[in-house]
Amino acid sequence: MSADPLHRAGKPQRRTTSPPPSGSKASVIEVRRSARRRRTVSAYREGDRTVVLIPARMSEAEEQRWVTVMLDKLAAQESKRRLGDAELAERAERLSTQYFDGRARPTSVRWVTNQNTRWGSCTPSEGSIRLSHRLQGMPEYVVDYVLLHELAHLLVPGHGPRFWRLLEAYPRTERARGYLEGVVAAERLPHLPTARGE
Numbered sequence: 001m002s003a004d005p006l007h008r009a010g011k012p013q014r015r016t017t018s019p020p021p022s023g024s025k026a027s028v029i030e031v032r033r034s035a036r037r038r039r040t041v042s043a044y045r046e047g048d049r050t051v052v053l054i055p056a057r058m059s060e061a062e063e064q065r066w067v068t069v070m071l072d073k074l075a076a077q078e079s080k081r082r083l084g085d086a087e088l089a090e091r092a093e094r095l096s097t098q099y100f101d102g103r104a105r106p107t108s109v110r111w112v113t114n115q116n117t118r119w120g121s122c123t124p125s126e127g128s129i130r131l132s133h134r135l136q137g138m139p140e141y142v143v144d145y146v147l148l149h150e151l152a153h154l155l156v157p158g159h160g161p162r163f164w165r166l167l168e169a170y171p172r173t174e175r176a177r178g179y180l181e182g183v184v185a186a187e188r189l190p191h192l193p194t195a196r197g198e
Contacts, residue, residue, distance in 0.1 A: 029071070031063060043070035050074065075139040083136075083143075085110040092129065092147050099169045104151035111136070119180060120146045122153040129154075138179070145176030 028049045033056040043052045052070050054063060083091070089109040096104040107127035115121060115132040122129050129150040135143050148170050156163040167173050 029067060031067065033058070041066045041070060043074055045074065072139050075141065076137065083111075088131065088147075091144070092151060095144060095148050096151050099148060100151060100155065100166065104154040106151065106154060109147070120150045122150040124154055124157055127154060138183075141172045142176045142179050145170060145173060146180075148173075 029052065030046075030049055031052045031054060033054055035056045037053060037055045039055065041052065041054050043050060045051075050071065052067050054066055058066070088111065089106070092104075092106055092109045093102075096102050096106075105127065106122075106129045109129045109131070111133050112130045113133045115130065116134070118132065119135060120129065120131045129147070131143070131146055131150070135146060145167075148167060152163055152166045156166060
């Protein structure tokens with residue numbers, strides 16, 4: 001029997017490789033299907049590749065849905081490894097270069113713990129950007145969106161049409177906004193009392 005992990009019990013897994021969704025950290029997504037895998041889906045990073053393991057019987061639509069779910073899950077796990085202020089500033093510089101041709105140049109980018117009603121803030125006259133600590137642990141594309149939002153304020157102070165045109169360059173703007181709206185909505189839900197003894 002082959003020691004190759006792609007061949008188990010004599011039945012090869014089907015592999016498909018595709019480019020990642022916009023905003024994804026990995027450069028390639030490899031989906032491996034296995035006849036032995038019944039219900040579980042898992043994923044891991046392998047260099048610049050993301051490997052997603054799924055049951056062989058899954059439809060193409062289910063595969064796409066699970067790839068998106070697993071990419072988000074991996075991104076959330078990775079962003080839990082807390083970025084320091086220096087890494088946050090490097091990320092802001094990279095995003096400014098990628099989406100704003102490097103025109104947005106903050107003098108400081110840092111996490112703060114005193115913003116409980118907003119995700120981020122910017123003082124254009126000082127060039128300073130502050131992100132709420134509540135973003136830590138959220139998917140990378142959400143943190144990137146908030147950073148880009150604040151970087152855009154260094155170029156356009158208000159929330160007019162010019163401002164939103166700048167953010168159109170980021171392909172996951174609507175998805176990130178939806179995620180944040182969901183978080184706010186969940187926080188407003190009434191908390192159910194727990195059962196006795198819990």
